[in-house]
Amino acid sequence: MLSSEINGIRIAGISSAIPSTKVESTDYNSVFDEETVRKTIASTGVLSTFHSVPQQTASDLAYAAAKKLLDKQGVNPAEIGVLLFISAHHDYIAPATAFVLQKRLGIPTDSIVFDVNQGCSGFVYGLQMGASLLKSSTASKALILLGDSSSRVVSPKDTSRLLFGDSGAAVLLEKTDKDIDNMSFGLKSDGNRFSDIYIPAGGFRHTNLSQDLDMEKDGRERSAYHSHMDGTNVFVFSVTDVPNLVREFMKEKNLSVDDVDMLFMHQPNLFIIKNLLRKLKFPKEKAPTTIEKFGNTSGVSIPLTLCDYYGNNNDGVKQMLFLGFGIGLSWGVAYMPVDTSAINPIVMTDDFFEDGLI
Amino acid sequence: MEKIRQIILDFVEREYKLPENVDYDTFDFVEKGFVDSMGMVQFVAILEDEFDIEFSAEELLSNDFRTVGGLEKLIQKKVNEK
Secondary structure (H helix, E strand, O other), X not given: OEEEEEEOEEEEEEEEEEOXXXXXXXXXXXXXXXXXXXXXXXXXXXXXXXEOOOOOOHHHHHHHHHHHHHHHHOOOHHHEEEEEEEOOOOOOXXXXXXXXXXXXXXXXXXXXXXXXXXXXXXXXXXXXXXXXXXXXXXXXXXXXXXXXXXXXXXXOOOHHHHOEOEEEEEEEEEEOOOOOOEEEEEEEEOHHHHHHEEOOOOOOOOOOOOOOOEEOOOOOEEOOOOOEEOHHHHHHHHHOHHHHHHHHXXXXXXXXXXXXXXXXXXXXXXXXXXXXXXXXXXXXXXXXXXXXXXXEOHHHHHHHHHHHHHOXXXXXXXXXXXXXXXXXXXXXXXXXXXEHHHEOOOEEOOOOOOOOOO | OHHHHHHHHHHHHHHOOOOOOOOOOOOOOOOOOOOOHHHXXXXXXXXXXXXXXXXXXXXXXXXXXXXXXXXXXXXXXXXXXX
């Protein structure tokens, strides 16, 4: 475990955004057979997801969340010195989508702006990177933006389509002089398992691949441009490596379940969530879920669940444990105080950026 | 051992229509596609809950986890070790 302690940085606000198109899982009865849909709902817990309109990208959703956050917290974009866009779904092959967001949000040029290609662990990794950059620079505030458009990369003939929803989030970090503002992280990465979740085409490794759907060995049709996942390997990772990291982290930081007011974890599917809670001995009352109504929203799932739970419910400062895990493979845990009054309600938007270039 | 076998069979037979006259001791229900990765999620959760055990990554990926006979022996071993 890579261990990281960062003092004097706090979360000053969180916002999330979803598109307006709600897709009920049972809507797929017309695509797959009803029994398959019933079993998929039963084994994942996903009842509905929200899908972007065709022109809307992950960064459009992150932008909507960021606009709301800056307005709500009364922060002038000129105060932002660090902007990270954490996503596996960028607007262009180049440049980094973070630059597009910098332009749209009016972030000044005296800043660090770049993309981080991460998925379900992105929130935890983003907090660690954003806080580190603030700590080591003259910047006083950082915007960590996350976006996910998984509905766009899952084959229409893959039952995983029921699972994934689109969303965006924005987190404002700022320097403070309070001792309580301490962030602890435990991070792990394993490139040996990079192909357990991947999209083969669209980069420069495999070019000129067909967009036609092919029947694959799991009986589902996909093209090389669609997301591929070794379900068994990822499941085993989720219920073994992930709880082991949390145990290692809590032991190293001398934390017990009682030291954690609330646990917000990535929402992969309901059975994995329940399995993790049981293994980690966390009561379900401390770990809200949103997998039922938003599906798996990758790196946005933690801030989206925070906004769903606290958006209209100020409950003071809570000691929170965050747990993200997924593509890479990559997994991370974080522990810190969060003022729930700085967590905003979810925004709904179908707006998109028209670059006017093509 | 009988209870273990019954719980495994209850799950597999409730969720999946297996061929008749199958030898459960050696029938690989994962390879044959009768239990997919989503089914595995439920299956592992049920078994860990029922027997208050925790499988390691090696055990979950082992051949023992693919047949009723192998699973039965694996669970018995873990229950005995508690």
